[in-house]
Amino acid sequence: MSATPQRQFALQGAAVILVLSLAWPYFGWQIAALPWLETSLAIGAVAFVMATLSRQPWWWRLIHAGFMPLVWATQRLEIEPGWFLLAFISLQLVYRGALSGQVPLYLSNKQTVAALAELLAARGPSRFLDLGAGVGSTTVPLADLLPDSHFTGYENAPLTWFVGLILGVGRPNIRWRWDDLWQAKLGEYDVVYAFLSPAPMAKLWDKVQQEMQPGSLFVSNSFPVPGVTPDRVIEVDCTPARPLYCYQL
Ligand SMILES: C[S@@+](CC[C@H](N)C(=O)[O-])C[C@H]1O[C@@H](n2cnc3c(N)ncnc32)[C@H](O)[C@@H]1O
Missing domain, CATH: 1.10.8 (Helicase, Ruva Protein; domain 3)
Known part of the structure; x- marks a missing residue:
């Protein structure tokens, strides 16, 4: 079960x-x-x-x-019942993804961003998508480091999305969307990054295979695609370990 x-x-x-x-x-x-x-x-x-x-x-x-x-x-x-309602609504504003898809909020760290920057720099100017982009912990620093690349983030938790919107202000190479990640058209991107949970990985891999273009790259932080051998695993120097599983399309 x-x-x-x-x-x-x-x-x-x-x-x-x-x-x-x-x-x-x-x-x-x-x-x-x-x-x-x-x-x-x-x-x-x-x-x-x-x-x-x-x-x-x-x-x-x-x-x-x-x-x-x-x-x-x-x-x-x-306790006055209204407080429970308030707590529930507040949690939904940030942790909507945990209830709807078993994907809570936790953030990519600086070491991961550095590893992604190296990966992207080696590929040249790219269109990068963060599926479930949180508060922009990848898109914002990467947009600053790689001005010739373009960064899109899909995030569906309202407060999280709003914080990311504010943090990304003034960066023309960021597109920040309040949307369901399952609606993203993966074929429009050279590199698709996901830091989600084990729960959606099999379904996400189906979507990746159907939509991503040959030559593009799918990167999953910490959660490998079940039953699929990654083409490369980048061991990011951090604790707890956060390997980047890379799948070349
Ligand atoms: C583990 S966090 C990763 C955040 C960010 N990518 C990072 O690396 O710092 C996963 C994020 O996915 C969001 N999320 C979960 N389900 C989603 C969905 N169906 N559509 C869009 N975002 C979703 C959550 O709200 C959360 O912010």
Whole structure:
């Protein structure tokens, strides 16, 4: 069982239904109030067992075990519900990609940018695309380093996109789009760069193969295409390791 958000919701929901369907009739029969702390602990335990049986990674097991007890503890704080809505909206502004496609925000570092600059310089003036461009951590410094090349970034999280827009101001060789990366026409670029997650790589490779031109280059930071041997792996000097997997079309 893979760890998509929908499946994790389903697992937690199943644990809730299972425990409540036993606890409610039991305490109702005794005309006693449901003990919410014990009930939430029982839900956490059942969810943990289900997550273990379905071979979820260890962090998902911990999340499942702790989720309902934390809900119980949080409701004891009697926080105004509007704050939760505000927190949810704020997270969506930055982490939209995590919920919709299992691609959260983390940024390329300076060493990676230096390695990309070297790669691009060796190819000559290029059209470069960053799929899921974050706040412009690649496009902005690369646009400054390589004024003869052109840099496009697709980013769909509103606040992240906005920060990237501001950071890229005044650079005529940047095109900054608030758009879904799956809408990008990859055939228009010489080098396509992705720093996403393992989740979309197989589907992205299909798109790369269908759209990218012969002679162009696909570069994935940290996440190789499953089952495809890269033509080159650039070991970037940083911790944690962030290899650049290069696939020549
Ligand atoms: C790991 S970050 C990489 C950011 C940037 N490329 C860098 O190297 O610093 C991935 C980014 O992809 C964005 N993202 C996720 N899904 C997306 C989608 N479907 N369309 C556009 N952007 C997306 C996320 O919001 C996030 O900013």
